[in-house]
Amino acid sequence: MAEDRAYWQDRACAPDCIGHHEDGDHPDDRACQSSWEDRVTLTCFEPTVRYFGESKVVDPAEVLVFFRREWREAEPCVFVEPELLRPDLPRLRLTLAEADRMGRALRTAVRRAKGGA
Numbered sequence: 001m002a003e004d005r006a007y008w009q010d011r012a013c014a015p016d017c018i019g020h021h022e023d024g025d026h027p028d029d030r031a032c033q034s035s036w037e038d039r040v041t042l043t044c045f046e047p048t049v050r051y052f053g054e055s056k057v058v059d060p061a062e063v064l065v066f067f068r069r070e071w072r073e074a075e076p077c078v079f080v081e082p083e084l085l086r087p088d089l090p091r092l093r094l095t096l097a098e099a100d101r102m103g104r105a106l107r108t109a110v111r112r113a114k115g116g117a
């Protein structure tokens with residue numbers, strides 16, 4: 001309902017949006033965010049090693065894949081971002097068409113790498 005929207009929202013939330021939008025949201029935070037996400041462990045990268053006193057925590061390199069529609073965008077974008085602050089890991093922001101094309105290219109690369117046509 002329009003009266004339940006923050007003043008900056010010019011349309012309803014996406015059906016699966018988990019955002020709790022408010023009038024005071026910073027412009028960088030004005031986005032509809034889906035609850036869906038997936039993560040990919042990147043075994044070719046060094047893990048992040050942290051120490052807490054005597055304890056050692058090893059976090060494998062992971063990227064999150066998710067989508068969100070920012071408030072002035074016509075459609076959502078797909079994001080691929082490191083879970084932790086890792087400048088050595090990929091960070092991508094793709095349109096839906098670009099993400100679809102990337103997915104097809106990755107599937108083709110895997111199929112061909114396995115000896116498929």
Ligand SMILES: [Zn+2]
Nearest residue numbers: 013017019032
């Ligand atoms: Zn929303």
